[in-house]
Amino acid sequence: MSITAENLIWRIGSKTIVDGVSFEAEPGRMLGLLGPNGSGKTSLLRLLAGLKSPQSGRVLLEGNELKTLGARAVARRVAFVEQHATTGANLSVVDVVRLGRFPHRSWLSRWTHADDRTVNEALERTGMEGRRNDRWQSLSGGEKQRTQIARALAQAPTELILDEPTNHLDIQHQIGVLKLVASLPITSVVALHDLNHAAMFCDRLIVLQKGKIVTSGPPEAVITEELMREVFAVEARVETSPHHRRPHIHYLR
Numbered sequence: 001m002s003i004t005a006e007n008l009i010w011r012i013g014s015k016t017i018v019d020g021v022s023f024e025a026e027p028g029r030m031l032g033l034l035g036p037n038g039s040g041k042t043s044l045l046r047l048l049a050g051l052k053s054p055q056s057g058r059v060l061l062e063g064n065e066l067k068t069l070g071a072r073a074v075a076r077r078v079a080f081v082e083q084h085a086t087t088g089a090n091l092s093v094v095d096v097v098r099l100g101r102f103p104h105r106s107w108l109s110r111w112t113h114a115d116d117r118t119v120n121e122a123l124e125r126t127g128m129e130g131r132r133n134d135r136w137q138s139l140s141g142g143e144k145q146r147t148q149i150a151r152a153l154a155q156a157p158t159e160l161i162l163d164e165p166t167n168h169l170d171i172q173h174q175i176g177v178l179k180l181v182a183s184l185p186i187t188s189v190v191a192l193h194d195l196n197h198a199a200m201f202c203d204r205l206i207v208l209q210k211g212k213i214v215t216s217g218p219p220e221a222v223i224t225e226e227l228m229r230e231v232f233a234v235e236a237r238v239e240t241s242p243h244h245r246r247p248h249i250h251y252l253r
């Protein structure tokens, strides 16, 4: 186990947003988090990243309770790209990506060639190398998204948490980001709305509805016509793709 959620409950007032969620994210694998709007995906990811505390239950990182680890220790291993990640300061793209190195450096240590290499590699992997000196504020929504993913990669995390990382991206970059995350030898937990992309790239899926896990498992067990009807409220046919052997959803009109 890399990230473990044990019976997580998070409420706002009398409303239970995350309702008894337990799962294990396996080391090095890509776990997709699915569910309709408002089902609690973002809230759950924020609990996993330690940005919110559950009213009950625990998040464990390799067996250690998240809340007993210091913020810096967590930042050294967990990278989180939020849905509307932004940065206030007037930074260049490369400066934003360099922020990813901070958890690994002390006040006195110098910026090293290894730091530069990690930053350059992150820019290349996300296709942002050619924009490195541009101002953050001048980027399009998709370019900002890719820069934030580059910042997360520069953090060299062992756990990567991404909240709808493809939502501003054109199709080339959607596929590119998912391929990249699937190829990384790290644990990832990724909220996605595109169910076909989730089925193609994730090793396992969890489906949330009203804050509870309704089903989980490998894509071929999770993505069914019944799930499409009962959880996502659409009629669809699900077939095994002859191209990648994963489930493929045909939505019906």
Ligand SMILES: Nc1ncnc2c1ncn2[C@@H]1O[C@H](COP(=O)(O)OP(=O)(O)OP(=O)(O)O)[C@@H](O)[C@H]1O
Binding pocket: 012, 017, 035, 036, 037, 038, 039, 040, 041, 042, 043, 044
């Ligand atoms: N800070 C908050 N205050 C009040 N309600 C909140 C808060 N955060 C989340 N919620 C509510 O919790 C529910 C789940 O929200 P969340 O953003 O986790 O869902 P989601 O599955 O990520 O949705 P989406 O697919 O639309 O991004 C929603 O009904 C939302 O209004």
